Amino acid sequence: MNFPEELRYSSEHEWVRVEGNRAVVGITDYAQDALGDVVYVQLPDAGLEVIANASIAEIESTKSVSEVYVPVTGTVVEVNGSLEDAPEQLNTDPYGAGWIFVVELADPAQVDALMDAAAYQALLEE
Amino acid sequence: MRRDAAAQMEADLACLDEVAAGADPVLRLYTWAGPALSLGRFQPDSDVDRDACRERGVEVVRRPTGGRALLHGGDLTYAVAMPRPAGEAGHVDALYRTIAGALIAGLAELGVTATIGSDRGAAGPACFATAQGADLRVGDRKVCGSAQVQRGAVVLQHGSVLLDRLPFDELDLLTGPEPDPARAHRDLRARSVTLRELGVAATREAVAAALAAGFASTLDLNLVSRVRNPS
Numbered sequence: 001m002n003f004p005e006e007l008r009y010s011s012e013h014e015w016v017r018v019e020g021n022r023a024v025v026g027i028t029d030y031a032q033d034a035l036g037d038v039v040y041v042q043l044p045d046a047g048l049e050v051i052a053n054a055s056i057a058e059i060e061s062t063k064s065v066s067e068v069y070v071p072v073t074g075t076v077v078e079v080n081g082s083l084e085d086a087p088e089q090l091n092t093d094p095y096g097a098g099w100i101f102v103v104e105l106a107d108p109a110q111v112d113a114l115m116d117a118a119a120y121q122a123l124l125e126e
Numbered sequence: 127m128r129r130d131a132a133a134q135m136e137a138d139l140a141c142l143d144e145v146a147a148g149a150d151p152v153l154r155l156y157t158w159a160g161p162a163l164s165l166g167r168f169q170p171d172s173d174v175d176r177d178a179c180r181e182r183g184v185e186v187v188r189r190p191t192g193g194r195a196l197l198h199g200g201d202l203t204y205a206v207a208m209p210r211p212a213g214e215a216g217h218v219d220a221l222y223r224t225i226a227g228a229l230i231a232g233l234a235e236l237g238v239t240a241t242i243g244s245d246r247g248a249a250g251p252a253c254f255a256t257a258q259g260a261d262l263r264v265g266d267r268k269v270c271g272s273a274q275v276q277r278g279a280v281v282l283q284h285g286s287v288l289l290d291r292l293p294f295d296e297l298d299l300l301t302g303p304e305p306d307p308a309r310a311h312r313d314l315r316a317r318s319v320t321l322r323e324l325g326v327a328a329t330r331e332a333v334a335a336a337l338a339a340g341f342a343s344t345l346d347l348n349l350v351s352r353v354r355n356p357s
Contacts, residue, residue, distance in 0.1 A: 012278065034217040039192075040168045055277075058167070063193035063260045064218040064274035065167045126212075 009120035131162035131187035141207035151208035161199035191273035205284035232340025267319035
């Protein structure tokens with residue numbers, strides 16, 4: 001299982017990649033494996049103001065619906081519309097084409113409180 | 127229009143909320159006051175023939191869980207709300223297997239040998255027209271379809287065990303373009319089986335008791351059972 005070093009991770013199995021004052025968010029390789037084949041992604045609306053740890057997206061896989069929690073506070077500025085036609089990208093490329101949404105960070109320092117790859121892997125091994 | 131089906135979904139979700147707030151896990155077993163068609167959380171509204179539902183007095187309700195349309199009225203529904211186990215046991219397919227074990231044990235009490243389904247059947251809008259790893263079958267016919275929602279550390283799974291058939295089926299209530307409707311109805315019937323067709327003469331109450339016993343004997347949980355209208 002793959003956990004890129006350059007990303008930060010949440011305990012709810014989301015990853016964050018910081019680009020300037022924006023955070024790209026998706027679900028981890030572990031999460032996609034736990035869900036199984038993704039058949040639908042309910043995306044948030046761009047412009048939505050979000051508070052860290054709120055549920056703002058949903059994923060359906062194998063007749064199970066799971067929530068996606070935003071790990072940071074800010075405003076959703078972009079969503080990955082390609083998931084509407086190709087939700088399986090969450091399985092095939094969770095850190096690349098399977099990104100879910102981008103949040104403009106209210107407080108970039110908030111990302112520092114998220115786990116690094118080693119801490120996230122340690123969490124999974126608990 | 128009655129709101130019984132909507133109330134059932136609210137009651138299932140209330141169990142999830144209670145467990146999320148720290149209450150003991152809950153097993154609900156219930157039957158429906160009248161025919162109802164439940165749709166998966168993200169199933170398109172356009173799948174439903176609203177006029178056909180109205181004509182037959184079928185309440186349409188949306189489930190909080192995934193999957194496809196399921197006709198209630200001839201079934202016994204279970205709903206289990208519990209903490210999501212840590213690690214791999216909390217994965218979607220592992221949870222389905224765990225709960226399948228409870229259902230299989232319950233059905234065994236009725237003399238029915240059920241197994242976990244594997245993917246078969248074309249994708250379509252009707253739950254019982256296909257079998258997946260989330261489902262139970264007897265031979266190659268589906269007897270129980272299930273669906274799930276996970277919210278953080280808790281999970282709700284509910285599903286229907288077929289007891290009897292109604293005079294109509296899902297395909298009478300869905301819009302799907304069927305090139306050969308008679309064949310589609312035959313296929314749906316051939317891919318599913320009811321407890322009555324399996325020769326189970328038990329009352330609904332007895333089926334509910336058997337399923338509750340299956341959950342109690344296989345899940346290491348302090349399950350609180352709630353049975354509603356089983357007879």
